[in-house]
Amino acid sequence: MGGEQVKILRVLNNNAVVVKHGELEKIIFGAGIGFQKGKNDPVNQQKIEKIFSMEENTPKFEQLLKTLPLEVIEMGEEIISYAEGEMHLPLSDHVHISIIDHLAFALERIKQGFPIENKLLHEIKALYQEEFRIGLWAVQKIKKDLDIELPEDEAGHIALHLHTAKLQTGSMEDTMQRTSLIQDLIQIVEExxxxxxxxxxxxxxxxxxxxxxxxxxxxxxxxxxxMDPDMLDLVQTKYKKAYDIAYEIANYVRQETGLPFPLPEIGYIALHIQRILSNQSMS
Incomplete structure (x- = not known):
């Protein structure tokens, strides 16, 4: 923090304190940084590991830091740091709440004997490959450090949180809706x-x-x-079944979202479906 003396406003726990830096309140995280400290005590600069500036979400994050086990908070932060390093980009500040909150909930469910399921797992694997790979790393890290075994489904949940935390990718609700819609379209093809x-x-x-x-x-x-008109005509006639399925997909998208798929787009979707149908006939 630039070498100037920073004083504690509030101690959240032994490893997290709130300070005022300029006009902003910030949360400083570090092992033992709040141990036997009180208001107006100086922060030990050498113990600072992370600094959060989360004006909008500070109360929720403070509550999490006060109520959750330190090992869960530290695990969440390790996952976030690893993800930012692997993806070479900063994640939104809100990820510190979403990942830690979600992780605490998932670990509690496992301890209580409830299964963790992810109905969008196949689509997540295909759409968010880098995030899913990080999710798998996180599941292995949790097993190694906390001795808690989580299923692959949990890697999918973590991947969704990471994807949503990429700046300018929309909300978690947007991500879930898009992934769920694609799952519906895949189901049409399957049926x-x-x-x-x-x-x-x-x-x-x-x-x-x-x-x-x-x-x-x-x-x-x-x-x-x-796709030129002659090619589109060929797809419509030679691969009629695949084109009919693609057309049904386009109708479903229009009904659910109001978004139109132009005919060349439908033609290309039909070619993808035809490849799948051809694989099926060969097997």
Whole structure:
């Protein structure tokens, strides 16, 4: 903090204190930084590990720091630090609340014998690969440090929190809605093609990613016309079943969101579906 003496406003626990720095209140985190300290005591600069400036969320974060076990707080912070290093970008301040709060809830559920499930797991794996890989690291870290075994589903939950915490990616609700919508679209393909898409490997992955980009293009009103009319006619006639499924997907998207898919977009989705249908007929 620039070498100037900073005094404690409030001690949250042995490892977290609130200070005033300029006009802002900040939370300083460090092992033993609040031990046997009180208001107006100077902060030991050498013990500072992290500084949070969270004007809007400070009361909630203070409450978390007061009520949760230190090991949960430290684990959450380790996951966040690892994620920022791996993704080479800062995450929103709110991630300190969302990850720690979620982690505490997940660990409590496991201790009480409740299962952790994630119905969007397959879609999360395909859409948020980097975040999911970090989620898997977090699950292994929790097992190693806390001796608590969490399922792969939990890695998916952590991945969603990390993706949402990327600056300018919208809210957790937006992320969940998009992922859930893609799951609905995949289910339409599964029902019409009578197969489990998650078993299709790369073809499934390509379809999920294409659907995600198609939805983003529609939201941003970007014109997608990268398919000439002759090619589109060929897809409509030669791959009629795949095109009909793609058209049904487009209708579903329009009904649920009001977003239109242009015919070339539907044609490309049909090609992805055709690849899956071809794989099925070969197996």
């Amino acid at each position: 019409r093609a009578n197969l489990e898409l998650s078993e299709q490997g790369m073809s499934y992955h390509r379809l999920v990613v294409h659907l995600n980009f198609a939805l983003s293009r529609a939201e941003e009103e970007k014109v997608f016309d990268d």
